[in-house]
Amino acid sequence: MKKITYISLAMFALLTASNPVLAATGKKVLTDEGFAQYVSLLKEEALTLGYDRALVDSSFSKVKFHKRAVKADRSQPEKVETLDTYLPKRVPNWKVKKARTLYKEHYDLLTKVSEEYHVQPRFIVALWGLETNFGKIMGNYNVISALTTLAYEGRREAFFKKQLFAALTILDEGHISIEKMKGSWAGAMGQNQFMPTSFLAYAVDGDGDGKKDIWTNQADVFASMANYLQKEGWSDELTWGRQVKLPEGFDTSLAIPKNTGSRKNWLKAWAKTEKSLAEWQALGVRRSDGTNLPTVDIKAALVFPDDENGRVYLAYNNYKSLMHWNLSYYFVSSVGHLSDRIKFPPVK
Numbered sequence: 001m002k003k004i005t006y007i008s009l010a011m012f013a014l015l016t017a018s019n020p021v022l023a024a025t026g027k028k029v030l031t032d033e034g035f036a037q038y039v040s041l042l043k044e045e046a047l048t049l050g051y052d053r054a055l056v057d058s059s060f061s062k063v064k065f066h067k068r069a070v071k072a073d074r075s076q077p078e079k080v081e082t083l084d085t086y087l088p089k090r091v092p093n094w095k096v097k098k099a100r101t102l103y104k105e106h107y108d109l110l111t112k113v114s115e116e117y118h119v120q121p122r123f124i125v126a127l128w129g130l131e132t133n134f135g136k137i138m139g140n141y142n143v144i145s146a147l148t149t150l151a152y153e154g155r156r157e158a159f160f161k162k163q164l165f166a167a168l169t170i171l172d173e174g175h176i177s178i179e180k181m182k183g184s185w186a187g188a189m190g191q192n193q194f195m196p197t198s199f200l201a202y203a204v205d206g207d208g209d210g211k212k213d214i215w216t217n218q219a220d221v222f223a224s225m226a227n228y229l230q231k232e233g234w235s236d237e238l239t240w241g242r243q244v245k246l247p248e249g250f251d252t253s254l255a256i257p258k259n260t261g262s263r264k265n266w267l268k269a270w271a272k273t274e275k276s277l278a279e280w281q282a283l284g285v286r287r288s289d290g291t292n293l294p295t296v297d298i299k300a301a302l303v304f305p306d307d308e309n310g311r312v313y314l315a316y317n318n319y320k321s322l323m324h325w326n327l328s329y330y331f332v333s334s335v336g337h338l339s340d341r342i343k344f345p346p347v348k
Contacts, residue, residue, distance in 0.1 A: 028154045035065040038152045042164070051168055059144050059171055059178050066141065066149045069185040073150055083305045083333055090130065090334040096341045099129050103342055109219060113206070117226035118236040123318075124225050126338040128191060130331070135191040138215065139184035143167050143196070147187040163187050166196035175203075175212045182215070190214030191221045192228075202228040232321040238298065240322060240336040241315040246308070247284030254283070255302040255312075263327050270320065274301040280314060305329035 028034070039060055046056045103110065103125050110121035132138050144167060151160035167187070171178060183189035187196065192214055194203060203212040206223030213220045246252075256273050260266040275283075277300060281293045285302070293314070300314040313319075313333070322332040 028152075030065070030067075030070065030153060032065060035149075035152050039063055039148060042148060042151070042161075046165065046168060049165065051165075051172065055168065055172055059168060060148075061178075062142065062145075063148050064142070064145045065152070066145055066185065069141065069146050069149045070153050072185045073153065073155075083311050083330060086330055087334060087337055090330075091338045091341065095129055095133075096338065098134060099125050099338060099342045102128075102134055106218065106222070109222060113219075113222045113226050114236070117223070117230045119226040119229045119234050120236050120339075122339040122342045123229070123240070123335065124222050125342060126335045127225055127325070128221070129338060130334050131193045132191050135221070138182060138190060138193070139188065140182055141185055141187075142178075143181045143183045143187050143189055144178065146183065146185055147196075150186065160187070163196045166200050170196060170199055176215060180215060192225050194224070194228075198228070199224075202231060228325065229318075229321050232324045234318055234321045238316045238318050240318045240332070240339065241300065241303075241313045243288040244280075244293075244302075244312050244314050245286050245288055245290060246312055247286075250284065250308075252304070252308045255304055255308075258304060258307065258329075263324065266323065266327065267320070270301045274299045276300075277314070285314065303329060305333055 043056050043060055047053060103121065106125075107121075110124060113119070113124065114121045128134055144164065147160050147164040147167060151157050151164055164187075167181065170176065171181065181189065184193065188194065189196065189199065194214060199212070199214065203214055203224040204220065204227045205212050206219030206221075207217065209217075211217070211220070212224065214224055254273060254275075256266065256269045260269050277293045277296060277298060280300065280302070285293065287293060298316060300316050301319075303313050303315050303319075305311055305313070311333075319332060319336075322335055326332070
């Protein structure tokens with residue numbers, strides 16, 4: 001894999017010299033001319049990193065500036081609902097029915113992947129359904145164009161440049177053609193919506209054809225999802241978590257704080273607050289129906305996706321794997337909720 005670096009001071013000086021507003025105010029004005037200049041700099045940087053000129057030229061040959069991607073990145077919606085209103089929309093009955101149907105349809109492949117990576121099939125199907133509606137909505141942006149646009153926009157330039165050069169590596173390795181490398185406005189790709197760096201870290205060749213095709217090859221899609229979870233500590237001996245009830249007067253400081261700011265801080269909070277199920281039982285925590293917690297020797301942390309007045313969950317270790325996939329209580333709750341509704345394996 002090629003080494004990824006940042007734009008040089010000389011290149012930055014060239015860009016500011018050609019963009020007086022940037023030089024004078026420190027704020028980038030997004031123009032077609034400025035974008036074209038930025039693309040030229042990126043191409044030169046790619047060549048210095050060792051990418052082949054033919055690859056660089058073909059990858060950037062039809063690159064476009066996407067104003068819609070910038071708008072989407074700048075105006076992501078504020079959370080204005082609760083988990084109680086969110087889950088019915090994210091996991092409607094039709095999606096559960098479709099998940100069960102596709103579980104049956106791909107039963108043999110899912111079972112094979114599950115046995116190899118030790119991830120229950122229902123979680124693979126749930127992630128598949130929630131990320132792209134089972135492969136139906138993957139985004140139609142040229143990934144190189146989307147990533148170049150967001151790098152040029154500048155607020156998260158280092159992140160998107162890292163993704164851009166990872167995308168070039170994927171093309172260089174021959175897993176997909178530039179014409180078929182489609183994704184979301186943010187550059188998330190395929191049926192499992194991997195960012196390019198996640199592709200390089202977790203994508204696998206599920207059927208041994210020499211390519212990692214998360215766009216059209218179902219074996220690669222499922223195996224890559226399972227490989228991701230396995231590498232992030234998944235255990236098929238556990239579920240993801242369970243909804244619980246708290247006793248009156250419960251000390252809510254025992255839960256993970258809602259806004260930890262980063263994945264690293266969230267994991268630190270987990271380590272400080274996790275307890276055994278026996279300890280939670282002793283503190284008065286019960287299943288959502290009021291019965292005792294399972295008598296098994298595992299640890300869990302307490303999470304409030306909204307606040308102490310909303311739904312409360314005991315999160316098991318697999319919850320951490322899902323939070324690595326997407327650091328969002330709502331996303332993880334959706335995956336868990338959908339997986340629970342397709343829990344019992346269908347009979348062949």
